[in-house]
Amino acid sequence: MSFALPSVKPKPSLPESFDIHEGSLGVPDLMTNGLASARCSVDASHPVALSELNYRKNVDKMNMTVLRNTQGLHAPLRITMELKSAQKIGRLPFLQSSNVMYDVLTGRDLEIGPEDIFNTPEFLEISGQPHAMVERSLGLL
Structure with missing residues (x-):
């Protein structure tokens, strides 16, 4: 029996692309872009x-x-x-x-x-x- 209730189950969401700004050595340039930008782009919630x-x-x-x-x-x-x-x-x-x-x-x-x-x-x-x-x-x- 359906009461037309919205779903309560969480749906995973992943970004379409990870925008990682890499420096000259191939690692994220945290000094320029900040720590929060690297975490948000790499870490999936x-x-x-x-x-x-x-x-x-x-x-x-x-x-x-x-x-x-x-x-x-x-x-x-x-x-x-x-x-x-x-x-x-x-x-x-x-x-x-x-x-x-x-x-x-x-x-x-x-x-x-x-x-x-x-x-x-x-x-x-x-x-x-x-x-x-x-x-x-x-x-x-």
Whole structure:
């Protein structure tokens, strides 16, 4: 019996070509291109890593599909409209939004993850004069 649910199995993905910039000795020239460029071009990621990167999106897609199959099209449309309106809530440019309404609608307020611990406002590197930031966002500067 199929409920038209999206697949949860990770699908391995490999790049079509490995762009390895080799130096004169036939090894990657890390001093010019950087360490990260050599690792990304040589190292193939684990199949589960891609699944973990898209975990939240896959869970949301599966929940919307189950809602559509059980309650009809109105339920996912209503929830999607609420999420879009919650994302449009803004503050002044120099204030960071806490996204409380969006977190409540998605259920993220019940979870604690690394971004909740290591992403505290006192460690943000955003600084600037509030008046200048508002004028810049309005196109006056």
